[in-house]
Amino acid sequence: MKKHVVLYKKLSAQLMERLQAQAQVTLIERLDAQGLAQLRAALPTAHGLLGASLKLDAALLDLAPNLHAIASVSVGVDNYDIDYLTERRILLSNTPDVLTETTADTGFALILATARRVVELANLVREGGWQQSIGPRHFGTDVHGKTLGIIGMGRIGEALAQRGHFGFGMPVLYHSHSPKPAVEQRFGARYCSLETLLQQADFVCLTLPLTAETHGLIGAQAFAQMRPESIFINISRGKVVDEAALIEALRNHQIRGAGLDVFEREPLNADSPLLQMDNVVATPHMGSATHETREAMAQCAVDNLLAALAGGRPVNLVNARAWKG
Ligand SMILES: NC(=O)C1=CN([C@@H]2O[C@H](COP(=O)(O)OP(=O)(O)OC[C@H]3O[C@@H](n4cnc5c(N)ncnc54)[C@H](O)[C@@H]3O)[C@@H](O)[C@H]2O)C=CC1
Numbered sequence: 301m302k303k304h305v306v307l308y309k310k311l312s313a314q315l316m317e318r319l320q321a322q323a324q325v326t327l328i329e330r331l332d333a334q335g336l337a338q339l340r341a342a343l344p345t346a347h348g349l350l351g352a353s354l355k356l357d358a359a360l361l362d363l364a365p366n367l368h369a370i371a372s373v374s375v376g377v378d379n380y381d382i383d384y385l386t387e388r389r390i391l392l393s394n395t396p397d398v399l400t401e402t403t404a405d406t407g408f409a410l411i412l413a414t415a416r417r418v419v420e421l422a423n424l425v426r427e428g429g430w431q432q433s434i435g436p437r438h439f440g441t442d443v444h445g446k447t448l449g450i451i452g453m454g455r456i457g458e459a460l461a462q463r464g465h466f467g468f469g470m471p472v473l474y475h476s477h478s479p480k481p482a483v484e485q486r487f488g489a490r491y492c493s494l495e496t497l498l499q500q501a502d503f504v505c506l507t508l509p510l511t512a513e514t515h516g517l518i519g520a521q522a523f524a525q526m527r528p529e530s531i532f533i534n535i536s537r538g539k540v541v542d543e544a545a546l547i548e549a550l551r552n553h554q555i556r557g558a559g560l561d562v563f564e565r566e567p568l569n570a571d572s573p574l575l576q577m578d579n580v581v582a583t584p585h586m587g588s589a590t591h592e593t594r595e596a597m598a599q600c601a602v603d604n605l606l607a608a609l610a611g612g613r614p615v616n617l618v619n620a621r622a623w624k625g
């Protein structure tokens with residue numbers, strides 16, 4: 301008998317066909333109240349789950365006694381209680397690598413847009429405010445040659461360093477769990493403490509996962525260490541930052557601006573003070589959101605799920621201790 305898979309993210313026709321050939325599929329189209337009720341109703345017979353952007357906590361997963369595998373269509377796994385999944389020997393997989401370059405592109409788009417005030421000035425033109433040559437009041441700040449600071453030198457951090465070093469001649473500072481000699485050799489990057497990075501980088505970029513250790517890592521104390529010319533970029537997770545402290549730092553001109561793809565609460569409230577600030581560029585968690593990359597992520601997730609349901613070890617298994625071998 302075919303295994304039962306619950307999708308809470310829509311797949312392309314091609315991937316859907318592939319999944320349906322191997323499994324009985326329930327598709328939850330939208331994660332609204334009705335969709336969540338459908339999900340609850342489907343969980344008791346589910347062997348596999350595939351999706352993203354949903355906190356799958358124990359209260360929900362206790363409804364799924366037969367669950368064997370979850371394929372997250374994301375590299376970040378902060379939506380899952382990994383200890384709980386491991387205890388129940390539920391295999392959790394994610395989608396690293398396929399989104400690395402696209403997410404680093406988004407990071408650089410935010411660096412450029414924030415430093416060169418692209419959104420603010422494009423809006424000025426759109427609103428008919430371009431009546432004469434712009435002057436210093438509308439000038440931005442250079443990106444090339446400035447110091448790029450990367451907090452969390454993993455896959456995306458390295459891709460950002462590559463762009464900064466080769467594309468923009470930027471000296472690279474980084475802080476991570478441990479130094480990476482290969483990265484230092486390739487990009488001339490220099491390992492330093494978090495404090496030194498905050499004090500010296502012109503662009504402070506977050507490319508860390510959200511974990512118990514990183515939750516609230518960047519707060520009032522961190523912003524106080526940054527310089528009034530520095531620009532803060534977050535393409536990791538909103539909860540790594542104390543958003544109230546960020547708003548205060550922007551209000552008090554402790555930093556020049558911020559490029560933010562992620563927020564403490566998503567979607568961001570329309571009345572967030574961040575949206576009133578010209579020196580903030582806010583994007584809707586779109587780091588990996590290109591047609592090509594989202595399809596590659598979905599394909600990776602389907603591969604992981606089908607491997608697990610066939611009794612194999614998914615290539616991108618997150619909780620290795622859940623694997624019986
Ligand atoms: N904005 C978006 O749409 C996207 C956001 N992301 C976020 O980016 C994160 C990073 O992704 P990858 O680069 O693929 O992960 P990765 O695991 O390759 O890199 C993370 C790096 O952070 C370091 N790190 C972790 N905790 C640390 C700590 N407390 N102090 C110092 N360094 C620490 C790790 O050692 C590692 O080098 C994801 O977990 C996800 O949350 C990923 C893709 C898209």
Ligand SMILES: O=C(O)C(=O)CO
Pocket residue numbers: 373374375376377399587588589
């Ligand atoms: O993969 C992730 O972790 C994302 O945030 C979306 O691509």
